[in-house]
Amino acid sequence: MRSICYLLLASAMSLLKVDASLAQEPSADDRACVLNAVAKLPNVPGLKVEGSRALPQPQTQRRMVEIDVSVLGESETYVFNCIRNGALTLIQPLGRKPGSQAQGLSIEDRECITSAVAKVPNNLAIKIERSRVVPQSRASQGRLYKVRVEIDVSLAGQSSTYVFNCIRNNEVTVVQPMGIR
Helix, strand or coil: CHHHHHHHHHHHHHHHHHCCCCCCCCCHHHHHHHHHHHHCCCCCCCCEEEEEEEEECCCCCEEEEEEEEEECCEEEEEEEEEEEECCEEEEEEEEEEECCCHHHCCHHHHHHHHHHHCCCCCCCCCEEEEEEEEEEEECCCCCEEEEEEEEEEEECCEEEEEEEEEEEECCEEEEEEEEEC
16 A cells, blocks of 8 residues: 555656646645645555646635546546645545546446456556446346446556456446456
């Protein structure tokens, strides 16, 4: 878990330097707010920090911090309230907003993707690039929902695709590995 946090923190540090919303080098307070906010992100396999913003709130010591993330082609923005007082940094999660790519996925598709990602080997060198949901049968027999999930990954410059069958019946999701190609 620490390795994932360090990886996320390193991603956030590089993003601080290129964030277009900051006209100059970020302040120490902005860096502290972003780094502490990144540490509060959920521990999700394949989570990638895409961008960050620390927006000062007028007439206060508070900053609104927005962290843009992606997981398997879905994008979201996590929003935090950051209060700085000397060396003390307090981070309050305020919620999250879906990104533009996440709006096209059904709840069933999201659940199948999340369950399939959990079955990809937990190796920090594996980078999850994208995912696809290929319909096989949707609600053809009552509430039975069956799709194939394909997750494209890269490892040391080599690409491969993990393939899973996902079957949902109401609230139960079963994901079966089908192979790697």
